Amino acid sequence: MAYQDTTQRFLFENADVRGELVALETSYREVLAKHDYPEPVRELLGQMLAAAVLLSTTIKYDGLLILQATSSGPVSTLMVECASDQAVRGIARYDVDMTDGSLADLMPGGILAITVDPQEGQRYQGIVSLDGATLAECLNGYFENSEQLPTRFRLQADGRSARGLLLQALPADRQRDPEQRAATWEHLNILADTLTAEELLSLDNQTILRRLFHEEDVRLFDHQAVRFECSCSMERSGNALVSLGRDDAMALLDEQNGEIEIDCQFCNTRYLFDQARLEALFHSAQEHARRLH
Structure with a gap:
């Protein structure tokens, strides 16, 4: 072919x-x-x-x-x-x-x-x-x-x-x-x-x-x-966590012993988020919201 x-x-x-x-x-x-x-x-x-x-x-x-x-x-x-x-x-x-x-x-x-x-x-x-x-x-x-x-x-x-x-x-x-x-x-x-x-x-x-x-x-x-091509990414996974809200995301972090794992069902890529990365996500989201206002 x-x-x-x-x-x-x-x-x-x-x-x-x-x-x-x-x-x-x-x-x-x-x-x-x-x-x-x-x-x-x-x-x-x-x-x-x-x-x-x-x-x-x-x-x-x-x-x-x-x-x-x-x-x-x-x-x-x-x-x-x-x-x-x-x-x-x-x-x-x-x-x-x-x-x-x-x-x-x-x-x-x-x-x-x-x-x-x-x-x-x-x-x-x-x-x-x-x-x-x-x-x-x-x-x-x-x-x-x-x-x-x-x-x-x-x-x-x-x-x-x-x-x-x-x-x-x-x-x-x-x-x-x-x-x-x-x-x-x-x-x-x-x-x-x-x-x-x-x-x-x-x-x-x-x-x-x-x-x-x-x-x-x-x-x-x-x-x-x-x-x-899989459309998953670290950024999209991070946005999903931000959409949960800070309190729920931090509670999920505790439930998963300090590291959240997000696995893409399509390609099996694993994205890991520890407390430092989670804090950075919410800080970036707050800065973005502040600039919009």
Whole structure:
């Protein structure tokens, strides 16, 4: 594969349909390396990572896109974040005694929250019922039942690579007739459905498009790099302690024998705060508040 961690857009020149192909290897493995996940969780987390990147390409935002799936089953939580600059991270919570199974077995009665958290403006959230056979099927159902543009997902992950294919209808431009647009949409999806899981995981983007749409006029755009990056930091951890208030933070310091440990759930980085560092945090916060007034 020419590019290991990328998302790449393509466009059908004679139809109002666009597509996106995402390939994750290094970033996916870095997410998995932080925790010893069983194989079913590794696969689900890979599909979630690919889905988050694909979804991020369908909207314009500066901030975070967050996918959080929860259930009362063996996999209680899957959470993935994709920043607008294509930095990703993810985490899962699961029953240590879990066994293999379908999405319905692993996350029965589950729901998926899709949240767009922009740096400016209001947050937006959509809720997806995890009642399909696969995550891709659940996302397809969500878009079919919403008022958004028709969108179809295909997702695969095997613990080493995570891949995804998206097709999305565009506003009427090249094809104005509704029946013609519907027929083209159905035709392109029938072609996309012929792609096997093995082909999606192993073939490069050019080969996939040639394999599926060799009779169509398809334009492939430049790839965009995707990377693993955790947004945790000493500063953010310190701000969380300051938000507790001085009395509660000092009480927590006493409870933890003079040193507060804050662990990032995503990357396992540990941040330590002793009394001197805690005093410095609150002194800095007071100085900042004084300057503002």
